[in-house]
Every structure is written in structure tokens, then in C-alpha cells.
Amino acid sequence: GGPASLSRFRGALVAAVLGDCVGGEFEGAEEVPMENVLQHLSSLDDETKGNGILEYSDDTAMARCVVQSLLTRASFDEQDMARRFAKEYSASPGRGYGSGVIQVLKKLSSPQLNDVYQPARDQFNGRGSFGNGGAMRAAPFALAFPDQADVKRFARLGAMLTHSCSLGYNGAVLQALAVHLSLQGALDLPQQFISRLITEMEEVEGNEAARNDARILKEAEKPFCERLHRIRDLMDRSKVSIEEVISELGNGIAALHSVPTAIFCVLHCLQPRECLPENYGGLERTIAYSLALGGDTDTIACMAGAIAGAHYGIEAIPQSWIKCCEGAEDADMSAERLHMLYHQSSPGG
Numbered sequence: 455g456g457p458a459s460l461s462r463f464r465g466a467l468v469a470a471v472l473g474d475c476v477g478g479e480f481e482g483a484e485e486v487p488m489e490n491v492l493q494h495l496s497s498l499d500d501e502t503k504g505n506g507i508l509e510y511s512d513d514t515a516m517a518r519c520v521v522q523s524l525l526t527r528a529s530f531d532e533q534d535m536a537r538r539f540a541k542e543y544s545a546s547p548g549r550g551y552g553s554g555v556i557q558v559l560k561k562l563s564s565p566q567l568n569d570v571y572q573p574a575r576d577q578f579n580g581r582g583s584f585g586n587g588g589a590m591r592a593a594p595f596a597l598a599f600p601d602q603a604d605v606k607r608f609a610r611l612g613a614m615l616t617h618s619c620s621l622g623y624n625g626a627v628l629q630a631l632a633v634h635l636s637l638q639g640a641l642d643l644p645q646q647f648i649s650r651l652i653t654e655m656e657e658v659e660g661n662e663a664a665r666n667d668a669r670i671l672k673e674a675e676k677p678f679c680e681r682l683h684r685i686r687d688l689m690d691r692s693k694v695s696i697e698e699v700i701s702e703l704g705n706g707i708a709a710l711h712s713v714p715t716a717i718f719c720v721l722h723c724l725q726p727r728e729c730l731p732e733n734y735g736g737l738e739r740t741i742a743y744s745l746a747l748g749g750d751t752d753t754i755a756c757m758a759g760a761i762a763g764a765h766y767g768i769e770a771i772p773q774s775w776i777k778c779c780e781g782a783e784d785a786d787m788s789a790e791r792l793h794m795l796y797h798q799s800s801p802g803g
């Protein structure tokens with residue numbers, strides 16, 4: 455489809471859910487042989503096995519809150535979104551939430567709370583969380599707002615409801631920007647795609663708060679920009695091993711160690727790869743490759759899925775995968791409503 459077509463919206467939201475659901479199998483595993491990944495994925499095609507349904511985790515649970523809030527309020531409403539996070543957590547606390555964020559979600563359900571951003575600020579001795587929980591639910595912001603400045607601003611504020619460290623919320627901004635650009639067809643020119651992300655993140659990371667956090671945490675001056683440069687270097691190489699990807703970009707629970715990794719997975723899988731089956735399309739390659747990195751597989755596959763889904767569109771997703779994943783059909787319907795909201799608010803359209 456063309457830029458911002460319905461197929462891209464559906465692809466983005468559905469592939470994010472698939473990444474989360476199929477990635478759950480390997481979350482936290484240190485080494486995941488590709489053979490195991492391919493076996494897991496091919497078991498989804500096998501109806502005779504009666505695999506039943508793969509449940510989604512906190513990644514999708516919180517993304518659904520974001521989607522519902524944006525659709526209901528037809529804009530960003532921090533009170534409404536915070537309420538939905540709290541309600542969802544108390545209804546299903548067993549979805550695998552990060553151990554820190556649980557405190558925030560409990561505080562957010564208090565009726566006495568005045569400032570919905572305060573519980574997040576209290577995390578980790580007042581420094582705030584740098585986990586990837588803001589980034590894992592950032593894709594819907596790119597599907598609700600056509601204007602890039604809105605995508606950046608609201609993805610940041612949406613993440614700050616739980617993640618007040620700039621290394622947390624800027625990961626959400628980067629993820630939302632990647633989906634935003636992919637939706638426009640920007641992955642047709644991969645080198646330009648990464649350059650545009652670097653240009654944007656130079657600005658995003660150029661302020662005092664970001665510089666402070668980076669200094670305290672002993673990271674590079676502009677940590678996400680630095681990682682994006684590493685991606686560009688890896689892209690220029692003809693062969694890259696999984697070990698190198700992990701050591702250069704990471705596969706962990708910090709936004710800094712997972713958002714750039716997810717972006718790399720998408721870029722690396724734009725073309726066929728030796729380690730992946732020939733009959734796989736780009737979206738299948740992206741999901742499989744994300745799982746093979748091990749570590750925070752549900753979240754990396756979820757984020758890579760959103761970016762890749764916005765590029766390839768819904769037609770690239772195997773029906774059998776959709777059938778196996780809890781919430782995938784639901785995401786498909788929400789995507790249609792987000793597509794309408796996006797085009798309602800686009801200037802002149």
C-alpha cells in the first residue's frame with residue numbers, strides 16, 4: 455500500500471501483538487538456537503497439533519490501553535491513559551510486568567493522586583526507570599498522529615506515566631519515530647531511514663535532562679544517537695553474527711539495549727539471510743531473527759514487529775500466526791479505527 459495506507463496500520467498493530475505472543479516463549483533465554491525459533495514458528499502453522507492460543511504479555515496489555523485511550527479521547531489525555539494502565543494491571547496482574555513498574559501501577563490507581571506523573575518520578579531513588587516499558591507500547595502514538603512533532607511529544611508523555619528517566623522515555627520516542635517513518639514508506643531507503651532517525655534523535659537528546667541522565671548513568675553524551683551510529687556501521691558490513699549484534703546493541707530490558715536492537719532487526723531482515731528460510735518473507739524474517747537474539751525477546755519482537763508491520767503491511771503476516779495469538783484480531787480492528795483517527799486529523803484530509 456501507499457504511505458499511511460490501512461494495510462500498514464493493520465500490519466503494525468497486529469505484528470506487534472504477534473511479536474509479543476510468539477516472543478514470550480524465549481523471554482530471558484540466554485542463547486536461542488535458530489533451529490528452536492523455526493520449530494516454534496512452524497508449530498503455529500500446524501493446526502493438527504492444537505496449540506491453542508499464545509497469550510500476550512504486559513507489552514500488549516499496555517499498548518491496548520494506549521490505543522483505547524487515544525481512540526476514546528481522540529487525543530492524548532494523561533489522566534485517562536493512567537487510569538487505564540492502573541485498571542488493566544489490577545484486572546490482570548500476571549502478564550509479566552517489570553518488577554519496578556508494578557509500584558507505579560499500584561499508585562496510579564489511588565483516587566487521591568493529583569499528579570499522574572509523580573509515581574514514575576519516585577522510581578529508582580528518584581531517577582526514574584530506564585526500562586523498555588515505555589517503548590514497548592509506543593507504536594500506537596505513531597498510528598494516531600500524522601504530525602511528527604505530535605508523535606514525539608505524546609510518545610514521550612505517554613512513556614513518562616511510568617518511565618521518567620530520559621533513557622526510558624527517549625526510547626519510546628525513538629520507537630514511535632521508527633514506526634512513523636516506516637508508515638510513510640521510509641524503509642524503501644534504509645540508509646536514509648537511519649539518517650533521519652539520527653537527525654531527529656540529535657534534537658531529542660540535545661537537552662539538559664537527557665545530558666544529565668546520560669552522564670549519571672555513564673553513557674555516551676547522546677546514547678540513542680550513538681547506538682544508531684552503531685546500527686549504521688553494522689548495516690555496512692556484509693556479515694554480522696548474532697553475538698556481535700548482542701554485544702554492540704544489546705538484548706536486555708533497558709530501552710537503550712532493546713529499541714536500537716529492534717530497529718536493527720528490521721533493517722537486517724529487509725533482504726533474505728542465510729540463517730533464515732528462503733520461503734520466509736521480510737516480516738517473518740524480522741520476527742524470527744528477533745527471537746534468535748534471546749534476552750528480552752517478547753519486547754524486541756513486539757517493537758520490531760510494529761516497525762516491520764508498518765512497512766510490509768497486513769498481507770505479509772501469515773494467517774496461521776494471527777489465529778494463534780491472543781489479541782491479534784482485536785488489534786486488527788483497532789488499527790482500522792486508528793487509521794480513521796489519523797486521517798481525520800491530518801491537515802487538509
Ligand code: R7I
Pocket residue numbers: 511512513550551552553554555556578581582583584585586587588590619707708750752753
Ligand atoms: O520497563 P518496564 O515496564 O519493563 C518492561 C519489561 C519488558 O521486557 C516486558 O516484556 C516485561 O517483561 O518487562 O518495567 P521497570 O520495572 O520500570 O523496568 C524493568 C527493569 O529494568 C527493572 O525491574 C530493573 O531491573 C531495571 N531498571 C533499573 N535498574 C536499576 N536502575 C529500570 N530502571 C532502572 C534503574 O534506574
Ligand code: MG
Pocket residue numbers: 511512513549550752753
Ligand atoms: Mg512482556
Ligand code: MG
Pocket residue numbers: 481750751752753754
Ligand atoms: Mg519483555
